[in-house]
Amino acid sequence: MNFKSNNNRNNNSGGQKEIRRQQTTTQQIIAENVKHLIEQLEQGKSEALTAYLGAMAHFHNYSFGNILSIARFRPDATHVAGIRTWNELGRHVTKGQKGIPILAPMIGTKRERREQPADDSEKVTPVLIGFRVVYVFDIAQTEGAELPEPAKVTGEVGIHHARLIDFVQQQGIELEYNERIAPAQGVSYGGKIALLPGQTKAEEFATLVHEVSHELLHKAERRTMTTKTVRETEAESIAFIVSRAVGLNTSSASADYIALYHGSADLLTESLTVIQQASSTILDALFADEAEQLAQAS
Secondary structure, eight states: OOHHHHHHHHHHHHHHHHHHHHHHHHHHHHHHHHHHHHHHHHTTOTHHHHHHHHHHHHOTTSOHHHHHHHHHHOTTOOOEEOHHHHHHTTEEEOTTOOOEEEEEEEEEEEEOOOSSOOOTTOOEEEEEEEEEEEEEEEGGGEEESOOOOOOOOSSOOTTHHHHHHHHHHHTTOEEEEOGGGTTOSEEEOSSEEEEOTTOOHHHHHHHHHHHHHHHHHHHSOOSSOOOHHHHHHHHHHHHHHHHHHTTOOOOOOGGGGGGGOSSOHHHHHHHHHHHHHHHHHHHHHHTHHHHHHHHHHO
């Protein structure tokens, strides 16, 4: 009688149940944070949505659910880390501060089964086994040594303008300048973008982000039918996030983004998801060199 096979089935079944439980927990946390955001919007607090978009600019490498959580519990956060990381940086969390709950991955290892005992050449593969709630703190909740200030762009796009054009071309999108599109500053034709000549570098950057966002969003399959107003607001939200991330000042009012919400939690969640994904894709391209340098230094 082969009990080994039965145990494997039981283990696999238990593992699948745990994965489903973890997925349910993640979805519940996201739903709870979306519900909180909707409550804020229905109370006329449109700045709550702007705070979420601002969190996307600061934390574009974070997951959708974790950005929601950071924006909910600490809307003015700029740099977050766990207690151990802050301690390693010479800072400590101020007494009485409450942490921001986020989901952190739990990584296990997978070994290839062999008849013979494992040797030094056995390959170990890291695998995701689930998530757990951990707490991070914003830099404003800590005290201690000053952090080194990274180079910032203030009101000027700098090298990011050229990087954005490179990104657009890498997507196979044709770019041209055309005075005939006035008074529009930019137009997306699906595979082609036209920009109005004569804009400042900052204006052109924000306009190009807006139009390339349309290109990215048009390629994505949407579960929910969206209006032209929602699509325009999504593109403008992405332009807001990317512009903020490179140091540009934006004049958009909080109420400008309220069009993302028309009484539908599903539509709001879907809009925020595609906004986060598209802005993250663009920002990853704009900051690729910096990310590579950090990886080499670590």
